[in-house]
Amino acid sequence: MPQGPLQEIVIVGxxxxxxxxxxxxxxxxEGACRIRLIESDAIGTVGVGEATIPQIRLxxxxxxxxxxxxIRETQGSYKLGIEFVDWHHVGSRYMHAFGSVGRDIGLLPFHHYxxxxxxxxxxxxxGAYSFNAAAARANRYNRGAPSVAGLPELVHAYxxxxxxxxxxxxxxxxARGVVRHEGxxxxxxxxxxxxxxxxxxxxxxxxIAGQLFIDCTGFRGLLIGETLGTGYEDWSxxxxxxxxxxxPCASADFTPYTRATARAAGWQWRIPLQHRTxxxxxxxxxxxxxxxxxATLLAHLxxxxxxxxxxxxxxxGRRERMWAHNxxxxxxxxxxxxxLESTSIHLIQSGIARLLTLLPDAGMAPALRDEFNRQSAWEIARIRDFIILHYKATARDDTPFWRRARDMAIPDDLADRIRLFAETGRVRRDHDELFTEIGWTQVFLGQGIVPAAPHPLAGLVAPADLAGFLAQLQGAITREVxxxxxxxxxxxxxxxxxxQV
Ligand SMILES: Cc1cc2nc3c(=O)[nH]c(=O)nc-3n(C[C@H](O)[C@H](O)[C@H](O)COP(=O)(O)OP(=O)(O)OC[C@H]3O[C@@H](n4cnc5c(N)ncnc54)[C@H](O)[C@@H]3O)c2cc1C
Known part of the structure; x- marks a missing residue:
């Protein structure tokens, strides 16, 4: 077993x-390791990841x-959320906006009130109580604190x-010493x-020899899959x-949000950049x-x-093990x-953060590898369930694709969450999973899962006070937007x- 510090990292892709x-x-x-990167211009990249979530800012x-x-260098724009069109039924629309919605009172999250x-x-x-959603719909954006006291700042991605x-x-x-090899x-x-x-x-x-290899070769997984034979868990x-x-198409409406429109056998994204959409x-x-x-795509540009x-x-799906051997x-x-929820680039980011946290030395302690695999598998499965929710919770029955989605069996964990929300309005969020309680709530409600009754404590507020609170909040958002x-x-x-945009 080799000992000592890690000195040679090779990034492939x-x-x-x-x-x-x-x-x-x-x-x-900071120069502690030699880092080399190999890529092949002849093979090229996927290169279509264009929408992100706020964690990219970190x-x-x-x-x-x-x-x-x-933003200048990448022809970028601001993203305040994702608008989902026709997902629950044809003609429906809702926004999964970043940031908070409403204002919590006392013990309870806002959605109970x-x-x-x-x-x-x-x-x-x-959505009328989300500053992000209201600004997005009005095509507006600003950085920094709002002028109305009590409103949160807009939360953006790109x-x-x-x-x-x-x-x-x-x-x-x-510029920091990484050496690129083409071929x-x-x-x-x-x-x-x-x-x-x-x-x-x-x-x-x-x-090119190395101690630790980072496989970034895209879908083929040259090292992790083709070489080491690590299997792939299929979630189709x-x-x-x-x-x-x-x-891409010529720029038109320069909206500060992504749009995901359901189609007969899938969905279509629309992502506005400065030089194109x-x-x-x-x-x-x-x-x-x-x-x-x-043809469907071209007909809807x-x-x-x-x-x-x-x-x-x-x-x-995912690799059965995301770290195998070295x-x-x-x-x-x-x-x-x-x-659908712009999570791939985030998964790259969290994979990198996890690797840095669990960085091995030349000995490649198996415990580090196991922990990396455990965390990675857990993280992507939680995101998977959130995406499945968009399909499962539909009232659409107009095509075989949507009937299949509506009728499919789903992972038990997701079924439990849906039941909990539908029956009680409570949201389960485990540990530090990516999507927050308010993210789950917006998609539950947008997809037509509306709890029959709020938390019992929400009923203790006098109806007139509650109406005043809601009106005041909505008014403040409208004025600020x-x-x-x-x-x-x-x-x-x-x-x-x-x-110029
Ligand atoms: C339809 C679609 C839409 C997407 N939209 C989004 C989105 O909106 N937001 C988001 O976050 N993500 C999105 N993604 C995901 C995003 O595109 C990817 O996560 C991101 O581009 C990372 O790709 P990659 O670098 O892993 O692979 P790739 O881009 O495929 O790069 C692979 C690299 O490996 C190299 N390579 C492969 N084999 C060899 C070899 N034998 N020798 C040398 N080099 C080799 C290639 O040259 C290339 O440089 C989308 C993906 C798809 C498919």
Whole structure:
């Protein structure tokens, strides 16, 4: 068993996962290890990850990246949440907005008071009490504290061009000593005794040896899957979508939110960037042909298509082990959940954070590997269940795809959560799982799961007081939203790339 500090890290793959890993390791290991990255321009990257969740700000801040510069460099925009259109029934829409909704009173989360108000006929839509959702719908954004006392700040993530982000991080990582090797890997050699990966041979014959290998090779999982034979847990019985077409179109409505519109056999995303709008149709190939899927996408763009739709194939699921031998899989090599809640880039980020926390020395203590695998498996399964909820809790029965979704058996853990909310309005959130109580609540309610009665304590507030409280809150949000600048105007002032939005 080798001893001593880790000295050689090899990152395999230069997509979003590879360069995020390279940037973070170069920043936090501060030269303690030699870091090399191999990528092949001939193979290319997936490059369609464009919508994120607010945690990305922590990642960028950890690297010391200036927000305004980052948005300029990546043609980015602000994202306040995701609007779900036609998910519960055709004609329905709701927002899963970031940040809080309403204001908690005493012991209880706000939604119990909202439920009491709803039952008394004095409450507006749940989203009317979310500052983020109201600002998003009005196409407005501002940074910093609101002028109305008691309202929280807007909580934002970003839309950005993933290819430009990878390029930006490449410059960052190379400036901190990461050495990039261009070329296709044609041979992987393992240690005869331990089975660990020892070295990689590139097409030009050059050999790169390492102690720890980070597999960021995308869906194929060159090291974790093809070389080490780590299996893949298939979740398509719950998440039937297995293909996508992606196409950018000319910019139109520059909204500070992502839109996810349900279609007959899947759903379509719309992500506004400064120089274009990203679009994609995620669909189940068992329910619609590729030609129909591409045609559906092209028929629902709000600007001229800027190219041909690009096909992508995937299987929802995860690697059985994300760390095997001396190989840690990060990004698509470790698993994939469809981008409905924009979680893939977050999973890259949390994989990197976990690796840094559990960083091994040359001895590769198996306990570190086991803990990494335990945490990774737990995290992605909780996100999986949250995504399944969007499909399961639908009233749609207009196509075989939606009837299947509505009638499918779901993981017991998710079934328990749905029952708890439907019967009592209580939300279960385990430990530090990604989606918060308010995230679950917005999707439960948006998907038509409305508890019959609120928490008993919410009923103790006098109806007139409750109505006054709700009206005052809604009024404060409406007033504050009206005072915010337009999203495009904010970007023009602070973050405009070459082209004006
Ligand atoms: C349809 C779709 C939509 C998505 N939308 C979002 C979204 O909105 N938000 C979000 O967070 N995420 C999204 N994602 C996920 C996101 O795109 C990925 O998480 C992200 O791009 C990371 O990809 P990656 O770096 O793991 O893999 P890739 O981009 O596939 O990169 C793989 C790298 O490995 C290299 N490579 C592979 N084999 C070899 C070899 N033999 N030799 C040398 N190099 C090799 C390639 O050259 C490349 O550099 C989406 C994914 C899909 C499929």
């Amino acid at each position: 230069g997509g979003t996962a590879g360069w995020m890993t390279a940037a973070a390791l170069s920043r936090f290991l 990642f960028n801040a950890g690297l010391g990246i200036d927000e305004d510069e980052f 909202w439920l009491a108000g709803r039952n008394a006929g004095t409450a507006a839509d749940f 839309h950005f061009d993933a290819g430009l982000y990878a390029r930006y991080l490449r410059r960052y990582a190379e 296709r890997i044609t041979r992987v050699e393992r240690d005869g005794e331990s089975g660990d990966v020892r070295q990689l041979t590139l097409e030009d014959g050059s050999v 019985q719950w998440l039937a979508c297995d293909r996508a077409y992606a196409v 990203g679009n994609g149709h995620v669909y189940s190939s068992a329910h619609i042909s590729d030609d129909e899927a591409a 709000d600007g001229e298509a800027l190219g041909e739709p690009r096909p992508l194939r995937f299987t929802a 190989v840690v899989a990060i990004g698509l090599a470790s698993g994939f959940l469809e981008p 009206a005072s915010l600048p337009d999203h495009a105007a904010f970007i023009r002032r602070h973050n405009a790339a070459n082209r």
